[in-house]
Amino acid sequence: MSSQTPIPMNFVSILAAYLPGLIVADHNTLMRIALSRQTPVLMLLTILILLVLLTLCFINLYYKQLNIYRHKIPTAGLIYMLFFSYGIWSAFKATSLLDSNHFAVQKSDFLKIIISNDPRQKNGFINFQADVCYAESFKTLKENKSVLPSMRNCSGRMAIKIKTEVASNLSLNYGDQLIIPAVYHLIPPPDHPSLFDYRSWLNHQGIHYQANFQQRQVILLQTKSGRPIISYALKTRNQQLAFYRKFMKNKDAYAVASTLILGERADLSAETLNTYSVTGTIHALSVSGMHVGLIYLILNFLFSLWKFTYRFNIIKTILIIFAIWYYALISGLSPSVLRSVIMLSVFIVAKQYSKTTNSYNIIAFTAFCLLVYHPLLIWDTGFQLSFLAVLGLIYLQPKLTVLWPIKNILLNQLWKSTTMSCAAQLFTFPFSIYYFHQFPLYFMISNLFILLPIAALMYLGLAILLFRMSILIPLFEWLIIFTNKSLTQIAELPYSSITGIWISxxxxxxxxxxxxxxxxxxxxxxxxxxxxxxxxxxxxxxxxxxxxxxxxxQRILIRMQLRKLKASFASMEYRQHSPAPGNSTRLS
The missing domain is CATH 1.10.287 (Helix Hairpins)
Structure with a gap:
């Protein structure tokens, strides 16, 4: 995807202006000003963007007359200001709390919601996210004491948990419409800094409120009212999962298969997840560029068996692009999948028309498209790690490979795989320890080991689903169990990972x-x-x-809230010797 001749990296420059705008907009001070609604931030930004656009149009019309080519720096500054302002505007626009129609602003008694993701049912609870579309309130008239209902359009998203009844067969799906009481609260911060920041994760998806209900408090109005393409994708994925579940006996093997092939991680156990995390192979459990790349290689190989004319080559290109986008759709459209599918689509089209490409320009174009569509993706961990890993492969991996030229084909492929693992790990290292507070020491051994099993599992898993080859499931299941056991042995080696790494x-x-x-x-x-x-x-x-x-x-107060017990450890000192006699430990 690289070229020997220099190619203008237009989207790299655009992204260099757009990204800082998104980051600045998330600053606490600016967000507080915006949320206070005392200053019309969106209006001011819109006016600024329009003024810059008009100025750039004027410059374009009178470019030669005003000798604008002599003033490239001011012109470039205006373009930078345009995309920087657009970044701030996009981030504020994506923050639903700024909307005057947000459900938290309006007083209401009931809310009408639409389920916006695939609900998860576990341990007697149904968890899902929902879009709020209507707020309903009841007003009692003083004259005749009659009740007058009123319904208003509203916006916003909410995380909801419903406790199901014991003998209930309640089943909720994407697109179902519900009526719920207007009882909700802000998502609380984590009880301890070492815990996963669920609030921050949801906030960066535009969700700031959550609600808990009993089943009897919820009314189901209508089913399957969501987007048809999303409903179709979820239905298709559930059908494929049901086929795996029917023939696979080992629960862990089924969980890995559903995660690896279809991106469904609901059944993945904590032990399996920890094993892949400690060994530095957690990326294998995320449908990403490797999976999309393997599908592209299969399709490209199959089409290469026949010689096509130019017209049929265009049809082949369309079919390959359609196939990888279809797979991305049924696997959940995660940021890493979207990144790889967009990049691969651009590469395939450029290859079809014999156009030279620049890898940095393609990755910048991909990031810009995703962030324009969903600006809050910039704070998604998968988005950040995916693009950092690709940057490492584009920039660092070729430089590492040429350090040791090897003539033997097998050893050369092994060396390329090693440099690929090192490049991706080095570029993602800072963010990995920032988010996960650990670093796998045996990541190179683990990643070299899983290369062949993961590729084989991908081919087997897709063949089983496409051709309903249930005869291959015992081999598929055995290979998953073998991979899990091998990674477990690596994870149990001494000093397999460094944990407890905390950085600001x-x-x-x-x-x-x-x-x-x-x-x-x-x-x-x-x-x-x-x-x-x-x-x-x-x-x-x-x-x-x-x-x-x-x-x-420092002297701190640590509060740990258990299910039925609150423990408060007060006035504890961080010292290496025993605590002083005056310190106390109290359970409440």
């Missing part, structure tokens, strides 16, 4: 800068950049020492 956002930025400077200095052989990287490492080390010293001296 400032440390994350310093770490990213130091790695980037170090890589560029290594291959450009620039001493100044190398010294800058060393200085960044020293700054990071100093920050970590300061945090450690501060933690040892």
């Amino acid at each position: 956002k400032t440390m994350l930025i310093v770490l990213c800068v130091s790695i980037l400077l170090g890589i560029v200095a290594l291959f450009k052989r620039q001493q100044q950049l190398f010294l800058s990287a060393v200085i960044c490492v020293l700054i990071l080390h100093s920050m970590m020492i300061c945090e450690l010293l501060k933690a040892r001296q």
Whole structure:
């Protein structure tokens, strides 16, 4: 996907302006100003964008007359301001709390909602996300004491949990319409910093409120009123899952198969997830570019068996693009899948018309398209790690490969796989330890081991579903169990991973800068950049020492809420010796 001749990276420049706008818009100060509704932020941004657009149109019309080519920097600044402002506008527009019709702003007694994802039923509860479309309230007239209902359009999203009754067969699906009481609350923060920040994860999806109901409080109005294409995709995926469930006996094998092939992670056990996480192979359980790439290779190989004319080559291109988009649809349209499908589609079209491409331009175009459609994706962990891994493969992997040229074909492929794993791991390393607080030491061994099993599992799994070849399921199931057991043995090795790594956002930025400077200095052989990287490492080390010293001296209050017990540990000191006699431990 690279070319020897330089190609203008237009979308790289556009993304370089658009991304900072999205990031700045998420700043606490700006968000508080926007949510206060005292300042019409969206209106001001719209006016600014229109003014910049009019200025750029004027420059384009009188480009030669005004000799604009002599003033490239001011013109570039205007273009940058346009996309920067558009980034802020997009982020604010995606924040539903700014909408005056948001359900939290309006006083209501009942809400009409539409289920917006595939509900999960487990342990007597049904969990799902919903779009709020109407708010209904009842007003009592003083004259005759009659009740006057009123219904208003509203917006917003909500996370909902419904406790089902013991003898109930309640089944909810995507697109179902429900009437619920207008009783909800803000999503609370995690009880402990080490826990998963569920609130932040939902907030970056535009969900700020949640509600819990009994089954008798909910009224089902209408079924299957969602988008037909999403309903079809979920129905198709559930049919494929049912086929796996019918013939596979091992629960863990079924969970891995449904996750690996169809992106359904609901049945994945915590033990299996931890094994793949500790060994650094968690990416194998996410439908991503590797899966889409394998499908493309299969289809491209099958079509290559026949010689087509130019007209039939266009039909072949359309069929391949349709197939990978269809697979992306039934596998859940995760950010990593969307990234790989868009990039691959651009590459296939460019190849069909013999056009040269630039990998950085394609990845910037992909990111820009996804963020324009869903600006809050920038805070999605999968989105960030997926694009960082691809950047590592594009920039670093070719440079590592040429360091040791190997003539033997098998050894050369092994070396390429090793450099690919190292490049992706190095680029995702800062964000991995920031989000997951651990680093797998045996990631290279684990990733080299699963290359062949994962490819075989993909081919077998797809063949079983496409051709209903249930005869292959015992082999498919055995290979999954073998892979799981092998990874478990690697995870149980001494020092398999470093855990308990905690870094702040400032440390994350310093770490990213130091790695980037170090890589560029290594291959450009620039001493100044190398010294800058060393200085960044020293700054990071100093920050970590300061945090450690501060933690040892601080006095904190730790509250842990269990199911039926609240434990409060007050006035505890972080010291290496025993606590002082004055300290106390109280259970309440």
